[in-house]
Amino acid sequence: MSLRYIFLDFDSFFASVEQQFRPELRGKPVGVVPSLGVDTTCCIAASYEAKACGVKTGTGVREARSRCPGIQFIEASHTRYVKIHRQLKELIHSVIYVEEVLSIDEMYGRLPPHWQEPAVAREKALEIKSLLSDKIGGQITVSIGLAPNRFIAKLASKLNKPNGLVCIDFNDLPLALYPMELPDITGIGPRMLRRLQTARILNMEDLYAASRRKLHRIWGSIEGDRMWYALRGIDLPPVETKKSTIGHSHVLPPALRTFHGGHATLHRMLQKACRRLRADGYFAGCLMVQVKFGFDLRWAADAHCFPTQDSVALGQLLDALWQGCPGEVPAPTKVGVTLTRLVPHQAHTPSLFSADNNLRRMQLQHTMDAVNKVHGGRSLYYANSMEAQQDLAAAPMRIAFTHIPDLELEDDTPERGLS
Numbered sequence: 547m548s549l550r551y552i553f554l555d556f557d558s559f560f561a562s563v564e565q566q567f568r569p570e571l572r573g574k575p576v577g578v579v580p581s582l583g584v585d586t587t588c589c590i591a592a593s594y595e596a597k598a599c600g601v602k603t604g605t606g607v608r609e610a611r612s613r614c615p616g617i618q619f620i621e622a623s624h625t626r627y628v629k630i631h632r633q634l635k636e637l638i639h640s641v642i643y644v645e646e647v648l649s650i651d652e653m654y655g656r657l658p659p660h661w662q663e664p665a666v667a668r669e670k671a672l673e674i675k676s677l678l679s680d681k682i683g684g685q686i687t688v689s690i691g692l693a694p695n696r697f698i699a700k701l702a703s704k705l706n707k708p709n710g711l712v713c714i715d716f717n718d719l720p721l722a723l724y725p726m727e728l729p730d731i732t733g734i735g736p737r738m739l740r741r742l743q744t745a746r747i748l749n750m751e752d753l754y755a756a757s758r759r760k761l762h763r764i765w766g767s768i769e770g771d772r773m774w775y776a777l778r779g780i781d782l783p784p785v786e787t788k789k790s791t792i793g794h795s796h797v798l799p800p801a802l803r804t805f806h807g808g809h810a811t812l813h814r815m816l817q818k819a820c821r822r823l824r825a826d827g828y829f830a831g832c833l834m835v836q837v838k839f840g841f842d843l844r845w846a847a848d849a850h851c852f853p854t855q856d857s858v859a860l861g862q863l864l865d866a867l868w869q870g871c872p873g874e875v876p877a878p879t880k881v882g883v884t885l886t887r888l889v890p891h892q893a894h895t896p897s898l899f900s901a902d903n904n905l906r907r908m909q910l911q912h913t914m915d916a917v918n919k920v921h922g923g924r925s926l927y928y929a930n931s932m933e934a935q936q937d938l939a940a941a942p943m944r945i946a947f948t949h950i951p952d953l954e955l956e957d958d959t960p961e962r963g964l965s
Contacts, residue, residue, distance in 0.1 A: 548662060548694045548715055548716055548779075549657060549662045549663070549667040549692045549693065549694065549715060549780075550656060550657055550662060550663060550693075550694055550695065550715065550781060551654055551655070551656060551657065551691075551692070551693055551694070551695060551696045551698075551699040552642065552654060552655050552656075552657055552667065552670070552671060552690060552691070552692055552699065553652070553653075553654040553690065553691040553693070553696065553699035553700045553702065553703045554568070554638065554652065554653050554654065554655075554674070554688050554689075554690055554703065555651060555652050555688065555689045555690075555691070555693075555700070555703040555704065555707075556634070556651040556652070556686065556687070556688050556689075557594070557687045557689055557707055557708035557709060558591060558592065558593055558594055558597070558708070559591065559627065559631075559650060559651035559686070560578045560590065560591035560595075560622060560627055561576045561577075561578050561591045561592055561596070561620075562594035562684075562685050562686045562687065563623075563627055563630050563686060564576060564593075564620050564623070565593060566682070566683040566685035566686050567686075568620075571593075571618060571620070572685060573595065574593070574595055574616070574618060575592075575593055575595040575596035575598075575599060575601065575614045575616055575617040575618065576592065576593040576595070576596055576618050576619075576620055577589040577591070577592050577593075577596055577601060577605075577607070577610050577614075577617050577618070577619045577620070578591040578592070578616070578619075578621075578622050579607060579619050579620070579621060579622065580591055580622055580797070581619070581797070581799075582619060582621045584607070584797075585606075585607050585608050586606070587606075587607055587797070588604055588605060588606070588607065589601060589602070589604065589605045589606075589607070589610055589619075589808060590603060590607045590622060591603060591622075592605070592610075594708055595942075596610070596614055596617055599613050599614035599617070600613045600614070601613055601614050601617065604676050623783065623909075626648070627650060630682065630686070631650050631651075633681075633682060634678060634682065634686070634688075635647065636654065637674075637677050637678055637681055637682070638653070638655070638674055638677075638678075640677070641670060641673055641674050641677065642655045642657070642661075642670060642674070643655055643656070649779050652700075654696055654700070656701060657670070657692075664692075664713055664715065667692045667713065668692070668711065668713060671690045671692060671700070672711070672738070674688070674690070675687075675688060675709070675711070683788070687708050687709035689702030689703045689704065689706065689707045689708060689709060689710040689711070689712075690703055690710070690711045691704070691705070691712050691713075691714070692711075692712070692713040692714070692781065693713070693715070694715065694716060694779035694781060695776060695779050695781040695782070696784075697732070697776035697777075698714050698719075698723075698776070698777075698779055698867065699714075701714070701723065701726060701730070701731070702714045702722075702848060702902040705722075705725070705726070705862055712743075714779075715957060716779050718885050719777075719778065719779055719911060720750075720751070720777070720778075722752040723749075723750050723754065723777065724749075724750050724751050724754075726750050727749075727750075728742060728747075728748075728749065728753065728824045729808045729904065731750075731753075733769065733773060738765070740763050742764060747762050747764075753773075753777065754777055756774075757774075758770070758771055758774040758775075761773050761774045762774075762893070767909060772785075778914075783871070788888075788890055789826065789828065790886065790888060790961065791884050791885065791886050791888070792822050792823055792826070792828070792830070792884070792885045792888065793815075793819055793821050793834075793882060793883055793884030793885060794815040794818055794819055794882065795815075795836065795880065795881065795882030795883075796811060796815065796879045796880065796881060796882070796884060797877055797879065798811060798878060798880060798881060802933070802934060803877045803878060803879055804877055804878075805871075805877070806880065806933065807878075807933055807934065808837065808877075808878035808881050809868055809930075810929075810930065810931050810932065810933035810935075811866060811881050811933075811934040812835060812837075812868070812881050812883055813861060813864065813928070813930040813934070814927070814931035814934035814935055815881070815882070815883045815933035816833075816857070816860055816861060816864055816883045816931075817857050817861075817927055817928060817931055818923065819883060819884075819885050820855060820856075820857040820860060820885075820911075821857075821887075821918065821923065823855050823885060823952060824855045824911070824912065824915060825915070827890060827891040827892075828851035828855075828888045828889065828890055828891065828892045829854055829855055829888070829889045829891065830851075830853060830854065830855070830860070830885035830886065830887060830888055830889075831850060831851060831852070831853040831854075831885075831886070831887030831888075831889060832848055832849070832850050832851070832881070832885070832886040832887040833848060833849055833851070833863050833864060833866070833867070833883065833884075833885060834846065834847070834848040834884040834885075834886060835847050835848070835859055835864060835867050835881075835882070835883055836880075836881065836882040836883075836884070837871065837878050837880070837881050837882075838878065838880035838881075839872075839875040839876045839877065839878055839879065840875070840876030840877070840879060841876075841879070843872075843875055843876065845871060845872055845875075847867045847870055848867070848886075849863050849866065849867055850887070851863055853887070853889045853894055855908065855911075856904065856907060856908060856911070857911055857926070857928060858907060859904075861928065861930060864883070865930075906946075914926040914927075
């Protein structure tokens with residue numbers, strides 16, 4: 547019994563959700579974009595019909611339209627995607643415990659010992675597929691990998707997309723891995739790929755044949771050793787990760803492409819980031835601001851502070867940084883804020899010099915958070931973000947690769963027709 551992991555990778559998730567809820571899109575090429583009517587944006591997802599024409603995540607709208615003349619562009623419905631993700635997770639959880647959610651479209655679980663025989667593991671995987679199809683719909687499909695460790699289970703889930711089911715046991719190694727390309731492997735980005743090529747490792751067969759010592763030397767750390775073990779199906783304990791940043795960035799809608807509008811949007815995003823900071827139990831010791839002016843000019847600045855969760859204190863820091871913004875430049879087109887140097891609440895030492903009014907202000911902000919959690923993030927806010935708060939297109943909710951937004955902390959109005 548060696549199939550200890552089941553890995554689930556949903557196929558073209560955003561586009562599949564749109565096709566499930568909009569029957570007129572089924573069987574047609576679909577590109578999901580952040581905003582409609584903006585030719586300079588790119589697809590954040592593409593249906594398999596669009597992928598067949600060469601359209602993929604990151605393909606620009608103009609290029610997508612050229613490659614696939616019949617493509618239909620749909621504005622992303624992030625609230626819907628998060629709600630469907632939650633429903634899918636609950637259904638999967640009813641069959642097998644979900645060990646961890648890695649992203650909006652990836653999760654995995656451990657198979658108990660009496661489910662690790664290949665026939666039983668396949669039966670459980672098919673049960674999950676059938677349950678999702680019955681309860682959610684046939685357009686949202688999932689590719690499943692079964693393997694001795696999570697690493698190979700993830701690779702297996704990508705071998706027969708869409709709607710695949712691939713089992714890789716110890717007896718199948720290493721031959722089952724050889725069809726894969728090196729860039730398909732988690733942990734091998736462009737820089738690592740160049741290192742491997744310099745070391746004459748050009749394909750999966752070369753990677754598997756390399757010694758553990760050689761991989762350690764190429765990676766320059768124990769991560770090379772972990773890769774050697776992972777390729778052989780050996781189950782290693784996961785590396786503990788810590789949150790290092792909280793932030794938001796946003797392409798400004800036309801109405802806010804002014805210096806005042808960009809400044810207000812920065813404050814709106816900062817207040818959202820502070821709300822997440824307090825909800826996650828962190829204090830930030832550094833604020834970074836990024837602004838893009840026109841199409842080419844970029845400006846960034848940062849400032850350090852005593853670790854805080856205070857929206858007002860960080861807002862004052864933002865205003866000070868904004869004063870250093872270059873003059874005589876085009877109007878801002880994109881802005882971003884990032885909170886770094888995060889300190890978890892259990893490691894935070896309060897300042898001995900905090901005034902009573904600061905403590906009362908923090909109590910006020912926690913009360914504001916509670917109200918916004920119930921009534922939406924645009925209910926109570928500080929006035930320096932007013933212009934952006936009144937524009938629903940300003941910094942709406944977005945789903946990052948490894949961050950699934952908490953709908954109760956976001957501002958978007960819940961979509962009708964979703965349970």
